[in-house]
Amino acid sequence: MSNRQLCHIVCFGNPLHGDDGFGPAVYQRLAALPLPDNVRVFDAGTPGLAALALFQGCHEVMIVDAVASGGIPGKLSRLSPNVVTAEITLPGHGIGVGYLLKAVAALPDCPRIEIIAAEILGAAPFRPGLSKPVRQAVDDAFVLLEKYAEQVSRQ
Amino acid sequence: MATIEVNINLNRVEGDLEIALVLDDGVVTEARTIGTLYRGFEQIMMGRAPRDALVITPRVCGICGTAHLYSAVLALEHAWRTPVPPNATRIRNLCLIAEGIQNDLRQTFLFFAPDFCHRRYSQHSWFDDAVDAFEPFRGSIYLETLAQTRKAVEIVAHFGGQWPHSSYMIPGGVTTPADLRRLLACRSVLDEIQRWYERRVIGASLDDWLALEDAERYFAWLDTPAHAGSALGLMSRAARSLGLHLCASGTPHMLSYGAWCDPDRWSAPHDARVLPGGFYDGGSGTVGPYDQQLINEHVRHSWFRPYDGGRHPWNGETVPDFQPNSDRYTWAKAPRYGDKVVQTGPLAELLIGGDALIASLHQAEGGSAWLRQFARVRRIAVELKQARLILDELTANLHEPHILNPAKTQETDGEGYGLIMAARGALGHWLKIKDGVIEKYQIITPTAWNASPRDSGGLPGHWEQSLVGLSVQDPDDPVEIGHVIRSHDPCLVCTVHVLNTGTRLRFGP
Numbered sequence: 001m002s003n004r005q006l007c008h009i010v011c012f013g014n015p016l017h018g019d020d021g022f023g024p025a026v027y028q029r030l031a032a033l034p035l036p037d038n039v040r041v042f043d044a045g046t047p048g049l050a051a052l053a054l055f056q057g058c059h060e061v062m063i064v065d066a067v068a069s070g071g072i073p074g075k076l077s078r079l080s081p082n083v084v085t086a087e088i089t090l091p092g093h094g095i096g097v098g099y100l101l102k103a104v105a106a107l108p109d110c111p112r113i114e115i116i117a118a119e120i121l122g123a124a125p126f127r128p129g130l131s132k133p134v135r136q137a138v139d140d141a142f143v144l145l146e147k148y149a150e151q152v153s154r155q
Numbered sequence: 156m157a158t159i160e161v162n163i164n165l166n167r168v169e170g171d172l173e174i175a176l177v178l179d180d181g182v183v184t185e186a187r188t189i190g191t192l193y194r195g196f197e198q199i200m201m202g203r204a205p206r207d208a209l210v211i212t213p214r215v216c217g218i219c220g221t222a223h224l225y226s227a228v229l230a231l232e233h234a235w236r237t238p239v240p241p242n243a244t245r246i247r248n249l250c251l252i253a254e255g256i257q258n259d260l261r262q263t264f265l266f267f268a269p270d271f272c273h274r275r276y277s278q279h280s281w282f283d284d285a286v287d288a289f290e291p292f293r294g295s296i297y298l299e300t301l302a303q304t305r306k307a308v309e310i311v312a313h314f315g316g317q318w319p320h321s322s323y324m325i326p327g328g329v330t331t332p333a334d335l336r337r338l339l340a341c342r343s344v345l346d347e348i349q350r351w352y353e354r355r356v357i358g359a360s361l362d363d364w365l366a367l368e369d370a371e372r373y374f375a376w377l378d379t380p381a382h383a384g385s386a387l388g389l390m391s392r393a394a395r396s397l398g399l400h401l402c403a404s405g406t407p408h409m410l411s412y413g414a415w416c417d418p419d420r421w422s423a424p425h426d427a428r429v430l431p432g433g434f435y436d437g438g439s440g441t442v443g444p445y446d447q448q449l450i451n452e453h454v455r456h457s458w459f460r461p462y463d464g465g466r467h468p469w470n471g472e473t474v475p476d477f478q479p480n481s482d483r484y485t486w487a488k489a490p491r492y493g494d495k496v497v498q499t500g501p502l503a504e505l506l507i508g509g510d511a512l513i514a515s516l517h518q519a520e521g522g523s524a525w526l527r528q529f530a531r532v533r534r535i536a537v538e539l540k541q542a543r544l545i546l547d548e549l550t551a552n553l554h555e556p557h558i559l560n561p562a563k564t565q566e567t568d569g570e571g572y573g574l575i576m577a578a579r580g581a582l583g584h585w586l587k588i589k590d591g592v593i594e595k596y597q598i599i600t601p602t603a604w605n606a607s608p609r610d611s612g613g614l615p616g617h618w619e620q621s622l623v624g625l626s627v628q629d630p631d632d633p634v635e636i637g638h639v640i641r642s643h644d645p646c647l648v649c650t651v652h653v654l655n656t657g658t659r660l661r662f663g664p
Contacts, residue, residue: 047217048217049261049265049301049304050217050218050308050318053305056305102291102292103292103301105292106292106293106301107298107301107302
């Protein structure tokens with residue numbers, strides 16, 4: 001088996017709910033690129049445990065997701081998965097990325113995980129469209145991930 | 156690296172179920188199931204090309220999309236009288252089983268069993284074992300279930316390209332044939348799950364387990380080390396010591412459409428099932444055939460445009476009409492079989508389908524929260540056995556067609572229905588096609604049956620009935636309610652709202 005690094009870029013979010021569409025918007029931009037063959041990009045939606053499969057068969061996963069604002073909407077952060085708390089709700093349709101990450105970490109073949117998170121301005125239900133600061137964050141995340149994919153392709 | 160402080164809350168906006176409870180001296184005297192989300196899939200379908208149902212309706216649910224796809228394709232085939240080759244039905248059944256196994260295992264060991272690790276139970280003899288096995292993210296069975304269930308729906312991906320929300324069943328068959336490579340891959344997935352199920356979940360071989368036919372023998376077996384130490388044995392010991400085998404039976408009536416279309420006796424006008432369907436009359440204790448004409452839906456307590464009594468789905472409508480400050484309380488309708496409130500799910504499927512052990516346990520103790528959960532684990536064995544048979548049949552008939560494409564002229568106007576057993580029970584799609592487009596589309600999901608509100612006659616739904624009479628020790632932490640809610644395998648996160656105290660607690664499926 002090849003030792004080449006395989007990376008999955010997994011974008012979470014719901015474009016119908018305002019800035020929660022950050023992940024899918026980044027996906028749209030990345031999917032239009034000719035990415036190296038050891039980088040795969042996924043529009044994961046809001047799947048809960050169904051996304052477990054996207055954490056298999058790769059060395060590293062970059063998660064792209066929206067986070068509630070800490071005061072600076074549009075601010076992009078690179079987070080480690082252990083700062084994400086599991087949701088109060090239990091799994092099923094109400095499962096979130098926090099629960100999913102705990103489940104991935106509990107499995108023996110857990111890849112390296114990093115999160116590219118944008119602080120959102122608002123995520124009103126069924127109000128599609130990104131706010132201005134989060135649109136800027138999409139541009140920033142795109143540049144960052146394009147560079148990242150380039151690095152991975154050289155590994 | 157600097158510490159970044161952000162308030163991370165990645166919960167998604169999702170449709171919820173809410174249960175409003177009234178407690179009187181710690182006993183539930185009233186329960187109302189509230190669907191807090193209007194979904195409107197039926198309205199979306201109107202005016203669309205009939206085949207759009209194959210793409211849109213699998214999105215009803217992120218856990219049981221295969222079941223919705225199966226119902227939708229059957230409804231179209233029923234309307235068009237489309238013949239279906241046996242291999243197509245085999246592949247459809249195999250995929251439905253894969254989805255069912257994933258659901259049944261996750262529901263049992265990720266959602267239901269972890270409640271036994273509640274600190275209130277720390278004095279029970281089984282508590283340490285329960286924590287070792289079921290504690291979220293740590294317990295051995297919990298972790299093994301996570302790992303095992305990742306693989307099950309790979310079977311769907313082999314035939315459908317993806318899971319969830321796949322659209323590979325089309326009128327006349329499926330899009331991808333079986334070949335030896337796919338069958339081998341499916342066999343390997345099933346073999347691994349079966350070995351684990353035998354070793355860890357039941358502590359016996361599949362054949363021995365399925366041969367166990369009466370309650371007495373099961374209780375004796377429960378005392379043997381092999382089974383007592385297994386995941387199901389542990390769950391049963393814990394549940395029974397808490398009395399979950401004696402409570403929360405809900406309505407005594409049950410409905411099953413029958414599990415898995417029989418490949419050789421399928422396509423209109425035939426409607427044979429591998430496990431027969433039927434209606435279990437809880438009054439007389441007898442099983443008889445069911446008649447889909449008797450199914451009707453009420454909106455008397457729902458936020459829909461009012462109509463009198465119940466309507467058969469072909470004449471149904473789903474026009475939203477929010478009426479706050481009235482005695483209407485939910486976005487769900489109340490399906491009834493004739494005038495009867497029914498429950499559906501693995502217990503109904505196996506009892507009506509003729510599983511001797513389930514029938515014996517039901518006769519001995521009646522329906523209960525424990526028996527519903529037990530039946531779910533029992534069904535996995537039935538599913539594994541059926542899946543193996545399907546793989547053998549596909550291997551023996553590889554050359555046969557996987558689709559008989561209907562001529563465009565066959566796609567006529569008409570009406571049809573597709574009724575199957577999804578993981579959570581009876582699922583039906585009804586449609587009418589007029590002038591080449593969908594005129595009416597109605598879906599009755601298993602949770603619509605189970606979580607139905609009161610009907611025109613004021614009769615509460617199954618969950619509502621199952622909660623009444625339950626004693627709650629601590630209204631601020633009603634773990635008893637959690638056991639019962641989860642035993643119904645709700646398809647949405649369910650919030651329990653204790654009206655007296657204002658306590659709100661959320662229970663996942």
